[in-house]
Amino acid sequence: MTRNDITAVLIDELGRIAPEIDASRLDPNAELREELDIDSMDFLNLVTGLSERLEIDIPEIDYPKLATLGHAIDYLVQRLGSAA
Amino acid sequence: MPSLGADMEAGTLVEWLKRPGDRVRRGDIVAVVETQKGAIEVDIFEEGVIERWLVEPGTTVPVGTPLAVIADTRPAVAVAEMEVAATVTPTPAPAAPPSMPPLLEPRTGAGRPRVSPAARRLAAERGVTLDRLTGSGPGGAILYADVERAAAEAAPRPAEPKRLDLAEMRRAIGAAMARSKREIPHYYLSTTVDLTRSLAWLEETNATRAPAQRLLLAALLIKAVAWALGEAAEFNGFFTAEGFQPGAGIHIGTAIAIRGGGLIAPAIRDADKLSLEALMAQLRDLVARARSGALRSSELSDPTITVTNLGERSVETVFGVIYPPQVALVGFGMPVERPWVVSGEVAARRVLTTTLAADHRASDGHRGALFLANINRKLQSPETL
Numbered sequence: 092m093t094r095n096d097i098t099a100v101l102i103d104e105l106g107r108i109a110p111e112i113d114a115s116r117l118d119p120n121a122e123l124r125e126e127l128d129i130d131s132m133d134f135l136n137l138v139t140g141l142s143e144r145l146e147i148d149i150p151e152i153d154y155p156k157l158a159t160l161g162h163a164i165d166y167l168v169q170r171l172g173s174a175a
Numbered sequence: 176m177p178s179l180g181a182d183m184e185a186g187t188l189v190e191w192l193k194r195p196g197d198r199v200r201r202g203d204i205v206a207v208v209e210t211q212k213g214a215i216e217v218d219i220f221e222e223g224v225i226e227r228w229l230v231e232p233g234t235t236v237p238v239g240t241p242l243a244v245i246a247d248t249r250p251a252v253a254v255a256e257m258e259v260a261a262t263v264t265p266t267p268a269p270a271a272p273p274s275m276p277p278l279l280e281p282r283t284g285a286g287r288p289r290v291s292p293a294a295r296r297l298a299a300e301r302g303v304t305l306d307r308l309t310g311s312g313p314g315g316a317i318l319y320a321d322v323e324r325a326a327a328e329a330a331p332r333p334a335e336p337k338r339l340d341l342a343e344m345r346r347a348i349g350a351a352m353a354r355s356k357r358e359i360p361h362y363y364l365s366t367t368v369d370l371t372r373s374l375a376w377l378e379e380t381n382a383t384r385a386p387a388q389r390l391l392l393a394a395l396l397i398k399a400v401a402w403a404l405g406e407a408a409e410f411n412g413f414f415t416a417e418g419f420q421p422g423a424g425i426h427i428g429t430a431i432a433i434r435g436g437g438l439i440a441p442a443i444r445d446a447d448k449l450s451l452e453a454l455m456a457q458l459r460d461l462v463a464r465a466r467s468g469a470l471r472s473s474e475l476s477d478p479t480i481t482v483t484n485l486g487e488r489s490v491e492t493v494f495g496v497i498y499p500p501q502v503a504l505v506g507f508g509m510p511v512e513r514p515w516v517v518s519g520e521v522a523a524r525r526v527l528t529t530t531l532a533a534d535h536r537a538s539d540g541h542r543g544a545l546f547l548a549n550i551n552r553k554l555q556s557p558e559t560l
Binding site: 109111128130131132135136138139142143148149150151152 | 378381382385386387389391392393432434435458459462463487
């Protein structure tokens with residue numbers, strides 16, 4: 092799975108949580124919780140969706156690494172061991 | 176028409192989900208009504224057979240209006256019925272969905288309509304069937320503008336993301352809160368709970384669980400309140416014309432923020448009897464349905480107390496406004512790290528400001544203090560929750 096594929100999955104999952112926001116136009120450095128107005132339930136749903144679709148575990152201790160879109164992509168790429 | 180809160184005066188029947196002759200049981204969803212809180216599924220408390228409907232879809236009726244006659248299955252027992260009150264105002268029927276262009280368009284007139292070349296091109300582009308159009312040009316000729324208008328009308332409307340009217344919801348919240356501030360003599364108490372044990376237990380528990388099975392702190396907080404209410408009955412129930420009526424169970428209204436504004440607090444029923452896992456599953460389900468506008472009527476009328484958790488947004492202390500006819504609201508702020516004295520030593524601890532807003536007609540501050548202290552105690556032994 093390429094970095095682009097992972098980004099697409101992440102943006103799709105963010106779109107489920109905040110349907111009124113165009114997640115593909117998010118500033119990669121913005122804090123997701125602030126930018127998308129998501130709470131801990133939304134965040135748990137995001138992590139659940141990502142871990143099921145990408146078939147990886149995302150331990151709670153790693154949640155801070157998903158704070159921005161850019162960091163989340165980096166984290167997921169590293170987690171999946173993707174080359175691209 | 177069920178009352179889904181002190182602020183609701185009327186509702187519109189959207190559709191029936193059961194027909195006359197259908198057998199219904201307690202808990203069955205029989206209809207959908209449109210209210211200030213969005214589209215709500217009406218679940219039924221009676222058992223029997225639907226004899227007939229009294230209200231047709233599209234009709235707005237006041238709260239308390241019978242919607243249908245349900246025949247008791249035991250013979251010769253008639254269920255009381257009343258006709259719909261006079262304040263019925265039919266609402267416009269929902270617009271018909273835009274029809275797909277048929278494959279073969281029937282010719283309505285003789286011969287082909289006169290169409291300008293630009294209009295014909297546009298019609299082909301947009302998939303507009305010319306035979307159906309009335310032209311506004313000379314001799315009824317179809318012009319570019321006619322096709323443009325038809326294409327706009329036929330274009331699929333953007334899907335409605337929610338059946339929630341946030342302006343209506345704001346009015347409903349305003350009405351309920353105005354009544355609360357007018358009628359309820361509130362008193363307020365606050366305490367600070369050391370969350371170290373609860374958070375450590377939560378982290379340890381979640382570390383071995385897949386995300387779908389993880390718990391949120393909110394589940395622990397709701398369970399602690401539910402449990403503490405078992406020994407504090409005067410905070411759980413309704414204040415009515417007859418005075419305080421204790422709740423028949425512990426049904427915790429859980430304040431859920433709606434995206435774009437607004438708030439709704441559906442019940443987690445019998446929260447004191449649920450395991451943390453079951454409570455968490457219900458919370459997940461309620462949040463999802465509250466935000467998509469698919470709650471059930473009983474979930475909105477059942478709560479015997481409200482819990483609000485504003486900790487998500489850096490708020491430390493909640494000063495609650497009670498939701499009438501309830502008599503209490505427990506508010507949780509954000510867990511914050513603070514210097515704390517433990518066994519004579521200053522230590523960094525994560526603490527949580529917990530507040531109670533309560534109705535002085537039903538309880539007093541002394542009982543309120545015991546109730547808050549009890550919530551605190553439950554949160555010190557999270558493994559027992």
